Amino acid sequence: MGFSTIMDILGSMIIGGILMMITWRLSDAATEKTYNNSGELSLQQNLATVAQILETDFRKIGYCSDWNNFPDPSKAVVFADASSIRYLTDIDSDTDMDSIHYYLGPTSELSSTPNPRDRLLYRVVNNEPPLSSNMGVTQFKLVYFDALGDTIAPPITTPGLITSIEINITVESVAAYDEKYSSAFWRQIRLVARNLRNR
């Protein structure tokens, strides 16, 4: 075996190694992207679902199908702070006022998921058991405004001053490749008691 043959073997081994590295990196990147893109799709669907549910429920703050049962919608918000709210509405349009309570659970409840920040967003209707599902919510922040558009800082002692609410939601994927969690954000202003104003 001559010198040139040895050089050929060494050269081919080096080039083959580089090719294997490229292929391995490519495979790794493809796996990561496939995993994370699936998570991204799920989290965007989750965010849209959470926003849709909140949109539907918050739109009804102070609503009653028989206005005589609740003539003053300014009393609709019973309790409000930065990450929870309890308000009155006729959620099932049966003319009886219902209470809806939204609040965020602790991170320890979802310690079984890889994401250390996800929490359960609970919805409680009247005295029924709290309902929730893991949508990957990591932030549920409420900011309250009075009729002049000024922010009302918590703790809110007079919920009747609230005329609009800014809803901030962040949803992250509950699991991610290499702990590279994706997130999506929603910020919306929602009016309280739309029927309150006489236009």
Place this chain on the structure above:
Amino acid sequence: MNTGQSLLSIGALFLLSLTVLRVNNSILLTDSVMQDSKFGILATSLATSLIEKASKKAFDANTYSNSVSALNELTSAGGLGPGSGETAPDSCNDFDDFNGYTDSVTTLPSANFYLEAKVCYVNPNTPDVKLNTQSWHKKMTVIVASTSSQDTIRLSTIYSYWHFR
């Protein structure tokens, strides 16, 4: 290594390069679509927020403190927009003050967004046609764009006048 082997090696490397480029292109395209979709969700929330803010206002400057019963008592179609000293969204008092409103949102964690709103009178039977005369219905169109996104979000709402007697 003879010439044939060299050519085969070069061909193999060329094929591998093409494969890598294709995969990278595919990954970047998917990322771009995902980002566009994410920005679309956020832009929709900004547009609905602006619609909510406008819906809180009176139907017209002339209905802010009094009721009106004739169309000619409303602001003329050419006069839709903020009055003197009014600036949307906070210091204005009626829905059409948002006509010509522009804003940029730079405080969000992902991208910068640019908002524009237009208000016009419409007939409920032909809501896509702008009226040049007064009617009991005003249509607000909100456009949200971002340099980070290929898509522009356009949402519309119709606000009608009603009054408890």
